[in-house]
Amino acid sequence: MIKRDFLVGVMLAAATMGLNGFEAQALLAEESTATGASTEMQIKPGEQTENFFSIPQPAEGRPEKLPYLLYTPSDYVAGQGAPMLLFLHGLGESGDGNFKQIAVHGPPKRVAKEGKEFPFVIVSPQSPHPGKERELVVASWKVDELMALLDHVEEHLTIDTSRVYVSGLSMGGFGTWRLAATHPERFAAAVPVCGGGKTEWADELAKLPIWAFHGGKDTVVETRESEEMVAAIQRAGGDVKLTIYPEAGHDSWTATYANPEVYAWLMRHQLQQ
Numbered sequence: 001m002i003k004r005d006f007l008v009g010v011m012l013a014a015a016t017m018g019l020n021g022f023e024a025q026a027l028l029a030e031e032s033t034a035t036g037a038s039t040e041m042q043i044k045p046g047e048q049t050e051n052f053f054s055i056p057q058p059a060e061g062r063p064e065k066l067p068y069l070l071y072t073p074s075d076y077v078a079g080q081g082a083p084m085l086l087f088l089h090g091l092g093e094s095g096d097g098n099f100k101q102i103a104v105h106g107p108p109k110r111v112a113k114e115g116k117e118f119p120f121v122i123v124s125p126q127s128p129h130p131g132k133e134r135e136l137v138v139a140s141w142k143v144d145e146l147m148a149l150l151d152h153v154e155e156h157l158t159i160d161t162s163r164v165y166v167s168g169l170s171m172g173g174f175g176t177w178r179l180a181a182t183h184p185e186r187f188a189a190a191v192p193v194c195g196g197g198k199t200e201w202a203d204e205l206a207k208l209p210i211w212a213f214h215g216g217k218d219t220v221v222e223t224r225e226s227e228e229m230v231a232a233i234q235r236a237g238g239d240v241k242l243t244i245y246p247e248a249g250h251d252s253w254t255a256t257y258a259n260p261e262v263y264a265w266l267m268r269h270q271l272q273q
Contacts, residue, residue, distance in 0.1 A: 088168025
């Protein structure tokens with residue numbers, strides 16, 4: 001009740017000040033700490049902003065705040081649902097708030113360094129560095145933290161929840177497979193790049209369209225990791241395809257995220273509500 005009364009008060013204040021829908025929503029984001037919500041959120045259409053998300057119940061040894069970049073499309077209008085893409089980086093981009101590091105690869109790089117515009121809200125969190133042991137790296141992205149972050153963004157932006165997508169590279173590719181397998185009901189499609197997972201997840205992964213990518217000469221994460229996942233999903237009757245770049249090593253992400261067809265393919269998929 002207290003939170004609802006606060007929100008009503010903010011909206012009344014916004015109306016009194018003559019704010020439009022977007023400005024009122026931004027005001028709510030700025031005042032979120034007064035309700036016990038996570039953190040302030042910087043919403044600037046056409047730009048990529050630096051933010052921290054306060055994790056509701058951080059696990060032991062995990063940080064209390066998750067850094068993330070937030071890109072909002074230039075034509076974003078509050079009240080009109082925008083698609084959303086969750087992007088998960090690789091091991092080399094791990095950190096505790098080095099935002100430039102998040103934008104080294106993938107969609108956040110294309111926004112920051114190329115001025116590329118996307119039709120999605122793009123949420124690009126930063127994982128703390130997990131260490132170098134494989135079992136720690138492949139499990140670095142925590143499902144509960146990522147789902148809480150998505151919930152947080154959906155509370156402050158108008159998101160078309162039937163068009164939420166996930167993609168990631170290397171360590172983020174592993175995170176993409178895991179997240180899609182754990183919450184297939186949440187994502188309209190997934191694009192894991194040079195990652196891997198467990199073939200026993202196939203029945204869950206068969207519930208959503210997946211387009212996987214890998215380098216044919218990858219010696220960091222072997223190509224068979226994607227091949228085995230795709231074969232298992234095909235046996236389960238899923239809608240899945242795999243693109244292998246025959247001459248590429250571990251970097252199969254540059255070509256993937258530079259390909260406009262990848263984003264067009266995502267946008268062609270929508271959850272059936």
